[in-house]
Amino acid sequence: MNFRLTAALGIVGLVLVATLLLLTFFSPEDSPSSEGSLFPQLAGVKPEDIDTVEIERENQSPIIFRRTGPQRWIMEWEARDASGQKVPLKAAADALAVNDIVRELLRAKPIQHPELTSNPALHGLQPAGLTVTLRSGDTSARIDIGDVTSGGRAVAFVMIPDKKHPLAINRSVIDPLLSNTQKSGKAADLAKSEGDFRNKNIFPVESFRAEEESQKLELSLVNQQKSFVLEKTSGGWQFQLPKDWGMADVQGDPQSAPGTFTGVRPLLNALTSLRASSKSDFVELPTAEQLKQYGLQNDDPELIQVRLTTKDKETATVFIGKPDTPEPKGDKKEVPLPTGDEKRWVRVEGQPGIIRVGGANLKGLIPLIQNPDPLRDRNLLTVDRARIDGLDLSTGVILRRVGTPPEWKLFGPPTPMEPQAVNTTAVQRMLDLLGERRIIRSFPSPNDAHFAGPALQLEIKVWADAFTSTSDAKAEPKLKDNAKPIILKIGKKEGDAVYVRRILPDGSSADYLLPEKVKLAAAGDTLVDLVATLQKTRLDLLDPNLKTFGSDAVVKLTVSGSVQYELTRSEKPDSGTNKYRWTFAAPDNRKGQSADSETVEEMLRLLGTTQSVSRYINETPTEEQLKEYGLAPNPQLKVVVHLQSGEDKERTYEFGKATADPGYVFARQAGKAIVFTLPKLVMDRFLTSDLRDKSLLQFDATQVVSVQLKGWGKAGFLTELHFTKNKDGAWAAQTPPTPAGYMLDPSKLQAFLDLLSKTKVKAFLDGTSKPEYGLENDKEYLIITLKFTDGTERVLKLGAAADGGAALYAWTSLGGGQFLTLDASPFKPYKDSPGSLAR
Incomplete structure (x- = not known):
């Protein structure tokens, strides 16, 4: 029990000692906290309200930033010249860098940290090597920055005037002040120098908006009396010098060689792309020898002056000198920079020293100033x-x-x-x-x-x-x-x-x-x-396009003039062929006869797919001119196409005489005066196509009930065959006239009927029978007579060979009797021997 009491008293004693130690290091009002801002006096102040930022660095010149606009800062500092004298300097500052400092400090808060003590010396704060002061009007706030740590929970140790002991803040708060954000150590040793805060841009506009933001551009070779001046007007960029040169090309030639300039936009983009890369590109107090070396002394013959005025009337004057030539390092050969990475030295009026810049190829700048002709507007129209x-x-x-x-x-x-x-x-x-x-x-x-x-x-x-x-x-x-x-x-x-x-x-x-x-x-x-x-x-x-139509959309075709006929289409496709049938409605002597569907559809397809006129001839022809074209008083041929549906269900085409080029004819559409030309082929199809139905012989083989054949007279006598179909659909030979003992093969007879039912006319023959047709010669002909269930009868007579044996002359009783030719090869076995149908 005594041991337990002793242990308990020891623990209590340790707690008391720890408490005393904490009280030794921190007074109640100074205890570390993560609550509240570092600068209560700037409560309610926004970053844009800060007008001055002062940075004091151990053993170095202070840097003072003064706000000159919403996103503009200038910086002031001192540098020593070659004699050791201090020279006050002023330059444009990197607004983003300064704004980062302001923003981070205004939102900074103290945090807890296990290494934090009340001893400033332990945290690099006695004295502090880096001090920053923010000012907004008459109100200011100061912070001393000592050591910084690195790693996952990196902090900076700081002090502020109204606190007696050090505080810890997140290191990210002061990173905008440091050139190395990874190392730990004294903030003063890691702090940025003047060059880090210099504005790296040379001109006051960004390159991607240079043409839109710029108002005037003046370029000159100062010591060669060569120059040109461009100014933006309501109509675009215009030459003010040379006078009377008119407009300048904004876009330029996209195919121009690198380093050459043919447009205002590429030129402005190149100039405003010039910028420094790092603090080593700034020479604050160059010597006369350096100015001469870099081509920036006032009497250099190739010294280029660029004066750019923005639309807000801000002007920047920049002198461009020679390209930078890095000194060789030992025996190591320098690899030339890519063309676009060429470095040059420049001097900016109103800014201290000289600057090494890159970002654009300016090799063509001197030739351009000597002769700015490539910039002249070579576009006939500049309007969008x-x-x-x-x-x-x-x-x-x-x-x-x-x-x-x-x-x-x-x-x-x-x-x-x-x-x-x-x-x-x-x-x-x-x-x-x-x-x-x-x-x-x-x-x-x-x-x-x-x-x-x-x-x-x-x-x-x-x-x-x-x-x-x-x-x-x-x-x-x-x-x-x-x-x-x-x-x-x-x-x-x-x-x-x-x-x-x-x-x-x-x-x-x-x-x-x-x-x-x-x-x-x-x-x-x-x-x-x-x-x-x-x-x-x-x-x-004029639009050369003609309205097209599909042949399957046509229900009637009327042709008048040199030829006259009218065709109508069946309401439904034929059940056997699944094709529409075309029938003559006129003339009277052909009324009701079938027309050849394939020929009609081909004619309509040619006309319906003629998409454009060959050329227009006369928009408002007189009656006399229409007569000359063969379109008055009546056209030589008139074609009216009746469509099944649509707004213009009736399309009328009028054809006239042939033009000077016999391959074309004059034509027009009804309701429109304008005369145009079309290929004569279109007219000829409606004028000369043989519309007689080449499927004239076709029929439904199942409806045949009797087949009679007579012929084969080359044997010295005529043979007749007669076959009939009974009510059960079976075929049998009728004797006589069929020779006794003739053994009919029903399948061969069915094949013969199928052939006949699908036979198409090869060509129609006009006029009367001729001896060479062999249709009256009993040694040549084969007469085929078919009877159908409806009592009708049709006769087909095959004659002598035609077309060198490729065809047969023939005659049919259909259509009032017509002479024609058929392909010979399918009929050869049947015409050669009556045994072609026997077993």
């Missing part, structure tokens, strides 16, 4: 193509973009009552050519003679956002007040070039030389003729 809503051509063409979605239509005479659909390919090709980039070859002096009298080939008015929008595609849009077009005059041709004058809406004009043949990127770099592509008439721009 999507804004173009009208084109007027001196050929009488009026094009407007109307409707929802918008599409191009032809307006104006000679058909003012309704806008016409356009040849989309031709219109798009015109727009492709007008919008093709960099097609201007050169910039000749203005000369009215190039556009006077017959020299003027064409005038085009290009309207952009000029018309009131309308969803009605049939209503011509109205011109907006004060809308003015860009006028293009296509003038004299000289060699392989054409003079073009462009007059902008503000009245300014310029003359250009364009190549006669232009390579169109939109057409796969195809060469197109400049004048021929643009000099279009209404007939060239």
Whole structure:
């Protein structure tokens, strides 16, 4: 029991000692806590309210940051020159870096840490090597920073004026102040220097927005009296110097060689991409020898001056010197930097010292200043193509973009009552050519003679956002007040070039030389003729497309003129062939006869799939002109196609005479005055096709009840066979006339009937029988007579060989009696011997 009491008293004693030790190190008001801000005096102050940041470093010049704008800071410090004298310096600071310091310190809080003591010396705080002061107006807060730790629970030990003992904060709070965020040690030894806080950008705009944010650009070779000046206007970038050079190209040639400049945007992107990489790129107080070495002394013959003014009227003047040439390290050869990584030395007006920068290839800058011609706008049209809503051509063409979605239509005479659909390919090709980039070859002096009298080939008015929008595609849009077009005059041709004058809406004009043949990127770099592509008439721009239809949609066909007939289609497909049957409704002598379905469908297929006219001839022909075309008083051939359904169930085509090219004929569609041409083949199909039904002989073999054959006279006598089918469907020979003992093979007879039922006419023969047909020669003919369950009868007489033995002459009783030819080979065994049907 005494031992237990002793142990208990010992534990209590240890607790008391530990408590006394804690009280020794921490007074109640100074005890570590994770509650509350480090700077209660800045409570409610936002990062953007901090206007000054001061950094004091042991044995170094203080750095003072002063806010000059929402995202702008300048920094002030002192450096020693070659004589050891202190020189005050001021430069633009890295706003992001300064903002990080402010943001982290304002939200910093003390935290608990097991190594924290009340002794400042144990935490590198006596004295502190790094001190930061934040100011917002008259209110300020200061923090001394001592040692920092690394690892998973890295902290920094700090002191603030109203606390008597050290505090611990997360190391991340002070990382924006440190050049090495991984090491542990004294914060002063790890702290950033002036170069770390310098703004690495040379110009006040970011490269990705340089063209949008810039207003004026001046480049000059200071000691060569060479310069050019560009300024952004409402119409784009324009040369102010040289004078009268007009517009500059914004985009430039995407195929230009590296380091060369053909557009304002690539030039600005390159210049504003220049930036320092690290603090070693800054030389605060360069010597005269260094300025000479880097080509930055005032009398250097290749010293480049760049003055960039932003749209906010902020101006930066930068002098660009020579490329940086790193000194070789021993015997090790320097590997040349990639072209885009070329380093150069620059001097920024208003900033101390010189700076080594990279990020752009500037090898083409001096040649550009000496001759800025590559920057001239070589685009005929700079207006956005999507804004173009009208084109007027001196050929009488009026094009407007109307409707929802918008599409191009032809307006104006000679058909003012309704806008016409356009040849989309031709219109798009015109727009492709007008919008093709960099097609201007050169910039000749203005000369009215190039556009006077017959020299003027064409005038085009290009309207952009000029018309009131309308969803009605049939209503011509109205011109907006004060809308003015860009006028293009296509003038004299000289060699392989054409003079073009462009007059902008503000009245300014310029003359250009364009190549006669232009390579169109939109057409796969195809060469197109400049004048021929643009000099279009209404007939060239009318929509050449004809409405198509499927042959299976046609229910009636009426043809009149040189030939006359009318065909109607059956309501349902034939059950045997699953095809529609076509029947003559006219003329009277053929009414009710079958027409050849395949021939009719082929005719309709040819007409229905003729998608476009060959070319338009006359939009408003007179009666006399229609007579010349063979379309008046009546067309030579008129074809009316009646469709099963649709808005325009009746399509009428009129065909006239052959054109100068005999392969084409004049034609038009009923209800439309315009005359066009179509291939003569289309007309000929309706004019000359033999419509007699080549399936004339076909029948349902199951309906045959009697078969009689007579022929085979080459044996010196005629043989007759007669077979009948009983009520049970069995075939039997009838004797006589069938020779006694003839053993019929029913399967062979069925095969013979199947052959007959599917036989198609090879060709129809007009006129009367001829001796060579062999149809009256008992040594040649074979007469086949079929009787059907309905009591009807049909006769087929096979005759002599035709077409060198490939066919047979034949006659059928169908259709009033018709001569024809059939393929010979299927009938050869039956025509050679009566035994072909025997067992």
